[in-house]
Amino acid sequence: MIIEDDRTPEQKKTHTLLVVGTDKFLSGWGLAEGGTSYAAWACTREHWDKVFNWVRRRGDQKRVRQVCEPWRPRGKGHAHIYVVDENHPALR
Secondary structure: OEEEEOOOOOHHHHOOEEEEEEEOOOOEOHHHEOOEEEEEEEEOHHHHHHHHHHHHHOOOEEEEEEEEOOOOOOOOEEEEEEEOOOOOHHHO
8 A cells, every 4th residue: 555645744643534535536556557546635633524515515425434543554556644734625
């Protein structure tokens, strides 16, 4: 599993709650060739529910769930962890 994490070392301490989805379109090819592609949005407790609802409404994600760190996706594929800051669309 290839894990790409956009958080800074400080954000890894503050943004420990994740909203994770399985990407319907990117699974099986590219960095996730032969495996699953996951997208995760790291946020604080204050924003967890808003981010969850935003991801759930996206058309490209399935099996949307809320998880706490440490999150270790298994198997073959790719996972990308994005950071939700105050300017993120989920918070507008």
